Amino acid sequence: MPDMRPPRPGERxxxxxxxxxxxxYFIGRIHTPWQTxxxxxxxxxxxxxxxxTVDLAPRFAEGLEGIxxxxxxILLYWLDRSARNLIVQAPSHAPKPRGVFALRSPVRPNPIxxxxxxxxxxxxxxxxxxxxxxxxxxxxxxxxxxxxxxxSVPDARRP
Amino acid sequence: MPDMRPPRPGERxxxxxxxxxxxxYFIGRIHTPWQTxxxxxxxxxxxxxxxxTVDLAPRFAEGLEGIxxxxxxILLYWLDRSARNLIVQAPSHAPKPRGVFALRSPVRPNPIxxxxxxxxxxxxxxxxxxxxxxxxxxxxxxxxxxxxxxxSVPDARRP
Numbered sequence: 001m002p003d004m005r006p007p008r009p010g011e012r013x014x015x016x017x018x019x020x021x022x023x024x025y026f027i028g029r030i031h032t033p034w035q036t037x038x039x040x041x042x043x044x045x046x047x048x049x050x051x052x053t054v055d056l057a058p059r060f061a062e063g064l065e066g067i068x069x070x071x072x073x074i075l076l077y078w079l080d081r082s083a084r085n086l087i088v089q090a091p092s093h094a095p096k097p098r099g100v101f102a103l104r105s106p107v108r109p110n111p112i113x114x115x116x117x118x119x120x121x122x123x124x125x126x127x128x129x130x131x132x133x134x135x136x137x138x139x140x141x142x143x144x145x146x147x148x149x150x151x152s153v154p155d156a157r158r159p
Numbered sequence: 160m161p162d163m164r165p166p167r168p169g170e171r172x173x174x175x176x177x178x179x180x181x182x183x184y185f186i187g188r189i190h191t192p193w194q195t196x197x198x199x200x201x202x203x204x205x206x207x208x209x210x211x212t213v214d215l216a217p218r219f220a221e222g223l224e225g226i227x228x229x230x231x232x233i234l235l236y237w238l239d240r241s242a243r244n245l246i247v248q249a250p251s252h253a254p255k256p257r258g259v260f261a262l263r264s265p266v267r268p269n270p271i272x273x274x275x276x277x278x279x280x281x282x283x284x285x286x287x288x289x290x291x292x293x294x295x296x297x298x299x300x301x302x303x304x305x306x307x308x309x310x311s312v313p314d315a316r317r318p
Contacts (some may be wrong), residue, residue, distance in 0.1 A: 021298065025180055027268055063259040099223045099224035101219075102225035104304065109186055152315065
């Protein structure tokens with residue numbers, strides 16, 4: 001169920017399409033020390049201190065072959081407690097309301113979370129990782145190797 | 160329909176789950192000069208030379224407010240021509256077969272593509288971007304701002 005909260009001043013919602021266009025599998029779960037969205041760390045120092053675990057469903061085990069060669073991964077996960085219709089949002093850190101596609105908010109039309117994580121170790125279908133901030137039990141939808149050649153833009157600008 | 164090809168030596172497939180767990184909306188389309196997967200560029204120099212267009216569905220227009228402040232974006236898109244069950248794959252560039260989660264192959268249990276792109280300009284619901292290699296008409300599923308602080312790992316290692 002979505003964690004609904006009252007809209008903040010300046011926030012706007014839309015009607016979502018009546019039908020979905022494609023469907024996904026949950027391929028595992030991410031385990032962290034944080035049981036609620038409110039408990040999740042808000043700064044990157046706190047994220048980096050804590051180890052988390054990715055438990056892949058056994059059916060997909062062979063998909064990990066060779067993953068130990070990577071130092072970093074991109075995880076995609078399903079933020080299943082998020083509303084999907086809040087198109088303009090007013091996060092407390094932003095000076096004014098901003099469109100969802102200019103935010104990394106978990107509330108978005110397709111509530112897919114993305115984190116670049118460090119791969120610490122692999123044991124069977126369990127990966128120990130560092131640098132994620134999602135709630136314990138978050139459904140995993142993809143693991144991709146991180147390629148600095150295409151994924152790293154150190155001088156990217158943001159407000 | 161999936162672009163099926165005969166399996167290569169060493170490739171393995173699995174039975175996928177019988178039911179899906181969640182569903183997504185296509186929120187727009189990505190337009191590129193490449194009409195087939197075979198025509199898409201294989202190297203990053205070719206990708207960087209070509210401008211592409213993201214056309215967001217009008218319903219989601221307000222979600223772009225503030226996006227012009229970002230120099231780079233992460234696009235997620237649906238690789239709807241891909242099979243989903245090939246768990247170990249033998250790409251021509253790899254020395255031996257490798258698990259799907261150690262590859263950026265479009266063929267994966269949840270065929271979500273990810274590219275870090277440069278935002279060149281915004282006009283209404285149309286974004287001009289640089290540095291993508293997908294087929295013309297690929298369904299868009301998310302746009303996220305790129306944050307160098309969490310997304311850029313210049314020294315990430317891979318084989």
